[in-house]
Amino acid sequence: MNQKCARGMVFPYNDGLIHSLPLRGNHLKVMIDSIDERYKGIPVPVMTNEVGTLEDAVGTVIQWPRIAIVLSKEQQSKASSQQQIQTTSARPSTAKVVMEKNMPNQKINKPRPIESLRDLLKTNLVVHVVADAGHLEAGAFDFSVTYEDYYRLLKKQTADLSIITTWQILLQLMLQKRMGKCAFLNPYKILGKACQETPIDVVNYLVDAMQLHHGKSFLIAPYLQKYHMLLSIFILIFLCVFILKFQNITSMHWVLLVICPSNHIVYILDSLMKPMKNPVDNYYLLKLLEKAFERYEKNTSIPIVWKLTECNQAGVLERELSGHYVMNWIFDFVLNRQHGFPSRFGTLWNDKIAFEEKVLVTTVATWAREFLKNFMNDVVV
Structure with a gap:
């Protein structure tokens, strides 16, 4: 799949527990706000007792592969327009979550x-x-x-x-x-x-x-x-x-x-x-x-x-x-x-x-x- 299946907030931390499971390598915390109903039945990348499908993940935090997360267009536009005050990826950013196997890594500038x-x-x-x-x-x-x-x-x-x-x-x-x-x-x-x-x-x-x-x-x-x-x-x-x-x-x-x-x-x-x-x-x-x-x-x-x-x-x-x-x-x-x-x-x-x-x-x-x-x-x- 190379389709947007959900939208949420990304918290780019390197460690922590998600539903009592440790955060996997090359994964990020994602809080799911909304999903595409066509994909509500697909399994999430890291299933737990609480969350098995994408539908279960709405309103909660799950793990998602870093390679399958794309910054939303409005956030990209907002980031490029802010010149005097820069922001950081440390704060959750509104993002599109996609399921994709071979998406190339994207270099993201780290404002201070x-x-x-x-x-x-x-x-x-x-x-x-x-x-x-x-x-x-x-x-x-x-x-x-x-x-x-x-x-x-x-x-x-x-x-x-x-x-x-x-x-x-x-x-x-x-x-x-x-x-x-x-x-x-x-x-x-x-x-x-x-x-x-x-x-x-x-x-x-x-x-x-x-x-x-x-x-x-x-x-x-x-x-x-x-x-x-x-x-x-x-x-x-x-x-x-x-x-x-x-x-x-x-x-x-x-x-x-x-x-x-x-x-x-x-x-x-x-x-x-x-x-x-x-x-x-x-x-x-x-x-x-x-x-x-x-x-x-x-x-x-x-x-x-x-x-x-x-x-x-x-x-x-x-x-x-x-x-x-x-x-x-x-x-x-x-x-x-x-x-x-x-x-x-x-x-x-x-x-x-x-x-x-x-x-x-x-x-x-x-x-x-x-x-x-x-x-x-x-x-x-």
């Missing part, structure tokens, strides 16, 4: 959105961002992204509140109606500092958020609190170990909570996981979440189950990357895991290997590309 956005932000040091009513809370919520925020993200120093919050808004814009099961909580309203100083306000916001997103299967909550570490530096002199310095280091640490209101389960993803400790004692927000559940469902006594997942671990020396890890976990959950979760993922999260550099860079590039597209159209160059 990370550098393009960095240069634009040098002359636009503050960018105002607005989350529409109903996205993060009942009313609209506005905040700002600065050049310094983006610079720290690029240098892997940290991912600021503005970066994480913008990431959630950009995901909503990217996936639109496909995010039917997920809703996002506002990170600004559930800070660790707020949990300590104004717990009543945090509880009120959590209750309002659960009422606003009633019926959603998952509430995605990026949570930020201080992390303390006692660092001991040792030196070896004449075969003796001396304590040179003790330093109490405080940094901001990101954790991701995936809240399932219907069954009272909260999955905790922490890149510096402490599995031997009680989660409620580690994170200020969890105790307040218990109170919010009590107010939200007054006639139930079902306790909350806290599940510390075996997720990717950055290590103490790379604790600044916790925000980058949270960004990757959110993307993976919204794009893949929410569909059929948790039954389709029997082991849930079980990979403690640190993210590779290219994965972190790809996420930053996706953030930059979407930020350029949605918030930097009218800028001073």
Whole structure:
């Protein structure tokens, strides 16, 4: 066949799981939007228990051979017309999916959105961002992204509140109606500092958020609190170990909570996981979440189950990357895991290997590309 049989979005990553199967070599993730009815019964290239034919693949993510994917004409035209602000293949592009055995490889230029956005932000040091009513809370919520925020993200120093919050808004814009099961909580309203100083306000916001997103299967909550570490530096002199310095280091640490209101389960993803400790004692927000559940469902006594997942671990020396890890976990959950979760993922999260550099860079590039597209159209160059 050398015919267009489907249309969708392509996510050019090199690894990952698709319906619990690893991504094959020379294959890409493809989210199928629509199909040609003439070919609805043909088997997909990589069949799973969930998806066997092209008809089954509509609205979900599958694997497709790289050689059988062609960029749509409107995307080609759009790419050629954008001269000042370049984009990247790291962000999903609308594409035509064809079944073809001998299609020649196509060379695709790789624009550099990370550098393009960095240069634009040098002359636009503050960018105002607005989350529409109903996205993060009942009313609209506005905040700002600065050049310094983006610079720290690029240098892997940290991912600021503005970066994480913008990431959630950009995901909503990217996936639109496909995010039917997920809703996002506002990170600004559930800070660790707020949990300590104004717990009543945090509880009120959590209750309002659960009422606003009633019926959603998952509430995605990026949570930020201080992390303390006692660092001991040792030196070896004449075969003796001396304590040179003790330093109490405080940094901001990101954790991701995936809240399932219907069954009272909260999955905790922490890149510096402490599995031997009680989660409620580690994170200020969890105790307040218990109170919010009590107010939200007054006639139930079902306790909350806290599940510390075996997720990717950055290590103490790379604790600044916790925000980058949270960004990757959110993307993976919204794009893949929410569909059929948790039954389709029997082991849930079980990979403690640190993210590779290219994965972190790809996420930053996706953030930059979407930020350029949605918030930097009218800028001073």
